[in-house]
Amino acid sequence: xxxxxxxxxxxxxxxxxxxxxxxxxxxxxxxxxxxxxxxxxxxxxxxxxxxxxxxxxxxxxxxxxxxxxxxxxxxxxxxxxxxxxxxxxxxxxxxxxxxxxxxxxxxxxxxxxxxxxxxxxxxxxxxxxxxxxxxxxxxxxxxxxxxxxxxxxxxxxxxxxxxxxxxxxxxxxxxxxxxxxxxxxxxxxxxxxxxxxxxxxxxxxxxxxxxxxxxxxxxxxxxxxxxxxxxxxxxxxxxxxxxxxxxxxxxxxxxxxxxxxxxxxxxxxxxxxxxxxxxxxxxxxxxxxxxxxxxxxxxxxxxxxxxxxxxxxxxxxxxxxxxxxxxxxxxxxxxxxxxxxxxxxxxxxxxxxxxxxxxxxxxxxxxxxxxxxxxxxxxxxxxxxxxxxxxxxxxxxxxxxxxxxxxxxxxxxxxxxxxxxxxxxxxxxxxxxx
Numbered sequence: 166x167x168x169x170x171x172x173x174x175x176x177x178x179x180x181x182x183x184x185x186x187x188x189x190x191x192x193x194x195x196x197x198x199x200x201x202x203x204x205x206x207x208x209x210x211x212x213x214x215x216x217x218x219x220x221x222x223x224x225x226x227x228x229x230x231x232x233x234x235x236x237x238x239x240x241x242x243x244x245x246x247x248x249x250x251x252x253x254x255x256x257x258x259x260x261x262x263x264x265x266x267x268x269x270x271x272x273x274x275x276x277x278x279x280x281x282x283x284x285x286x287x288x289x290x291x292x293x294x295x296x297x298x299x300x301x302x303x304x305x306x307x308x309x310x311x312x313x314x315x316x317x318x319x320x321x322x323x324x325x326x327x328x329x330x331x332x333x334x335x336x337x338x339x340x341x342x343x344x345x346x347x348x349x350x351x352x353x354x355x356x357x358x359x360x361x362x363x364x365x366x367x368x369x370x371x372x373x374x375x376x377x378x379x380x381x382x383x384x385x386x387x388x389x390x391x392x393x394x395x396x397x398x399x400x401x402x403x404x405x406x407x408x409x410x411x412x413x414x415x416x417x418x419x420x421x422x423x424x425x426x427x428x429x430x431x432x433x434x435x436x437x438x439x440x441x442x443x444x445x446x447x448x449x450x451x452x453x454x455x456x457x458x459x460x461x462x463x464x465x466x467x468x469x470x471x472x473x474x475x476x477x478x479x480x481x482x483x484x485x486x487x488x489x490x491x492x493x494x495x496x497x498x499x500x501x502x503x504x505x506x507x508x509x510x511x512x513x514x515x516x517x518x519x520x521x522x523x524x525x526x527x528x529x530x531x532x533x534x535x536x537x538x539x540x541x542x543x544x545x546x547x548x549x550x551x552x553x554x555x556x557x558x559x560x561x562x563x564x565x566x567x568x569x570x571x572x573x574x575x576x577x578x579x580x581x582x583x584x585x586x587x588x589x590x591x592x593x594x595x596x597x598x599x
Contacts (some may be wrong), residue, residue: 167184167186167236168184168186168192169183169185169186170183170185171185171207172187172205172207173207175250175252175254176241176243176250178241179241180242182238182239184236185201185203185205185236185237185514186205186237187203187237187264188203188232188233188234188235189201189202189203189231189232189233189265190204191211192226192230192232194513196216197215197216198213198215198216199215199216199226199256200212200213201226201237202249203235203237204290208250209249209290210254211249211250211252211253211254212239212253212255213253213254213255214252214256222256222257222258224504225259225261226259229259229264230264230265230266230267230379230383231265231267232268232285233264233265233277233462234263234265234321234580235293236259237254237256237258238256238259238264239254239257241254242254242255245536249422258359268285268406270285270286272289276583278584278595284599287589290428291340291429294424294425294428295575297501298417298421298575298578298579299571301417301421301585302571302575303512303571304407305412305413306366306368306389306413308411308412308416309342309409309413311480314363314364314406315364315391316362316363316364316366317365318354318357318364319338319339319364320347320350320353320365320367320368321353322371322372323344323345324344324345324346324347325344325345325548326549328362330511332344332436333364333375333476334348335374346362346371346421347371347372347410349371349388349568350388351390351568352553354367354566355392355412355553355556355564356556358392358394358531358561358562359555359557359559360418363395364392364394365392366391366392367388367389367390368387369388369390370386370388371387371388371411372385373385373386377594378584378594378595381521381573381576382584383593384457384592384593384594385585385592386570386571386572386584387572388568388570388590389568389570389573390521390567390569391406391566393405393564394562394564396528396530396563396564397563398512398565399427399490399513399526399528400566401565402526402527402528402566402567403440403442403526405488406516406524407438407439407440408438410486411435411436411438414434414435414436414578418435419422421433428579429579429580431578431579431580436484436486437483440484440516441478441482441484441486441571442488442490442501443478443487443488443489443490444489444490444491445464445466445490445491445492445493448466448470448474449464449472451473452473454527455473455476457469457470463495463496464492464495465496468521469495471517471522472521473474474487474489474520475487475517475518476520477522482527483575485518485519486491486516486517487516487517488515488517488519489514489515489516490514491510491514492511492513492514492515492550493511495512496506496525497513497541498543498562499540499542500529500530500539500540501513501527501528501540501564502527502530502531503530511525511527512528512565513525513527514526514527518574521573522573523569523570523573524569525567525569526565526567526570528564528565529565531563531564532557532561533558533559536554536557572584575587
């Protein structure tokens with residue numbers, strides 16, 4: 166490893182010689198003095214060198230290009246007049262580790278072209294913050310799961326049958342047969358309940374062959390999945406999710422509140438508990454009273470309806486979250502449990518945050534005979550599902566869970582408009598590279 170001092174720690178080395186490494190963010194080659202703004206993974210610092218005719222170090226600096234990788238030896242000088250951190254480094258030597266060609270993008274470049282050059286786009290401190298927040302978000306989730314006694318699973322992403330429905334499946338060659346890329350770890354989460362694991366979670370990729378080009382859809386994304394045994398109803402699942410999210414937002418606020426406000430102009434709001442609950446039928450009435458006619462025929466809200474119900478909840482309850490509950494059985498999978506008193510409704514929910522759905526969850530049907538009947542009612546062929554149905558034949562506890570899109574959560578948290586901006590490498594209908 167190169168022995169170096171991180172830029173974030175330079176203030177601890179006043180009047181001392183240090184070695185720092187990074188990218189040349191800005192270069193100003195003036196008549197009597199040269200300046201470099203150097204960036205590493207911890208921050209940026211101003212470097213300075215008096216310009217002397219025939220000096221080899223000055224010649225090296227004059228020949229530098231933006232975003233070249235250099236190793237610099239210099240002396241740290243504390244100077245409150247320096248806007249960038251109140252210090253600078255007086256350059257004694259510069260070694261060019263990798264000279265950069267002219268950079269093909271900048272902050273004004275279109276998002277699509279920036280994605281073509283994603284490794285350069287990600288060098289900005291703004292984009293780095295996105296993934297620092299993502300890291301803290303997952304750390305917070307894991308802390309909660311650990312405290313609550315959860316077990317982590319890693320389910321297979323190659324499947325012999327659909328995990329949700331026959332739609333939106335990627336089929337791949339698999340030796341002398343075909344396999345499918347997993348749309349969800351749903352079946353395997355439930356298998357863990359049959360195995361007696363009690364509580365499980367997974368953070369992993371899922372795949373949807375959805376030919377949509379909207380700002381909130383992708384063909385591969387990271388899903389956060391949870392399943393719990395011994396639930397009385399979907400209320401238990403919602404209670405856990407609101408606890409998980411509230412804890413996460415507090416941890417994000419404690420660590421990054423000021424940086425998020427500075428970079429993205431967004432206040433991180435730690436939500437009050439409990440989150441409001443509205444039955445879907447009531448939500449539809451509220452939306453239509455607001456003047457928006459829902460054109461969908463499947464009995465669900467459309468995107469504008471989600472935005473309007475969020476506006477209503479913010480006004481009436483002062484809350485950014487709302488659980489929409491009791492979805493019709495016609496729009497939910499066969500494995501969602503139905504209400505005993507009304508078989509047309511499921512014990513299910515969506516969670517909407519600031520006008521966008523981030524979660525679908527439910528209590529699952531754990532009784533074998535009823536599950537089989539509901540699958541038949543949905544018109545599904547039973548033989549391809551038999552491996553899944555077998556989970557329920559040998560003792561299955563009442564259980565439920567949810568799946569949450571990681572990139573949607575990050576997008577809303579940071580006030581961004583497109584999942585492409587918060588995805589390390591986006592995959593969509595027309596993007597398979599880089």
